[in-house]
Amino acid sequence: MLGEEHSLVELEAQLGPSGARHAVELGIRTAPVEYRDADPHLFVFAWVAGRRTCYDRCGWEGVGASARPGDSLATRIGTEVTLGLVLHEGAWWAWMDSEWLGAFPLDVWSGALSEVDGLQWFGEVFAPDGKPRSEMGTGLPATAAGAATLRGLCRVPWDRWACVEEERPQLHADAPSRYGVAFRDDGTLSYGGPAEPPALTPRPPPSSASEGTPPTTGR
Numbered sequence: 001m002l003g004e005e006h007s008l009v010e011l012e013a014q015l016g017p018s019g020a021r022h023a024v025e026l027g028i029r030t031a032p033v034e035y036r037d038a039d040p041h042l043f044v045f046a047w048v049a050g051r052r053t054c055y056d057r058c059g060w061e062g063v064g065a066s067a068r069p070g071d072s073l074a075t076r077i078g079t080e081v082t083l084g085l086v087l088h089e090g091a092w093w094a095w096m097d098s099e100w101l102g103a104f105p106l107d108v109w110s111g112a113l114s115e116v117d118g119l120q121w122f123g124e125v126f127a128p129d130g131k132p133r134s135e136m137g138t139g140l141p142a143t144a145a146g147a148a149t150l151r152g153l154c155r156v157p158w159d160r161w162a163c164v165e166e167e168r169p170q171l172h173a174d175a176p177s178r179y180g181v182a183f184r185d186d187g188t189l190s191y192g193g194p195a196e197p198p199a200l201t202p203r204p205p206p207s208s209a210s211e212g213t214p215p216t217t218g219r
Contacts, residue, residue, distance in 0.1 A: 137192025
């Protein structure tokens with residue numbers, strides 16, 4: 001169900017320009033219409049030559065881990081979750097908290113995603129009508145105490161099995177007045193923003209015993 005609003009945080013490995021991009025994604029997503037609850041859920045996703053596939057399936061091969069794509073992570077709210085992707089023996093493997101979850105074999109991309117030219121870590125709010133109403137992260141602005149935080153952003157080099165941290169990833173925000181991103185003094189990256197506030201509604205008109213003109217808006 002790609003047409004419904006959602007909010008997520010993810011990491012992505014990608015290859016090629018945006019219109020023809022190959023990509024593999026792993027993250028945590030809130031999609032009330034699709035999942036029928038307000039919980040954050042583990043997700044995986046793939047792009048093939050700029051074409052969307054589907055969440056949590058479409059080529060994914062699980063390995064019977066304790067957590068599976070689509071599972072609720074409600075019990076993890078307020079805790080740190082470790083996520084990772086690595087290309088190993090012809091497949092993009094995903095893990096959470098040191099447990100392998102499964103993989104997308106390179107066959108999903110006809111073998112093309114055997115290298116990458118970009119890595120991303122980001123928060124996202126998607127709305128089919130272009131007017132997002134959901135909060136991102138914890139709902140607090142990136143510069144506020146308590147904003148959602150990413151740390152330990154790293155890549156695994158081709159020549160050794162090691163996590164090499166990115167010292168200063170490039171920051172970008174599509175809608176900085178609403179959803180932002182910022183570096184903190186401790187080297188972590190914070191992101192987020194609030195949900196759309198509810199619209200103000202007219203107060204009821206005064207009773208017959210009242211005087212004056214009723215206000216048009218108010219709480």
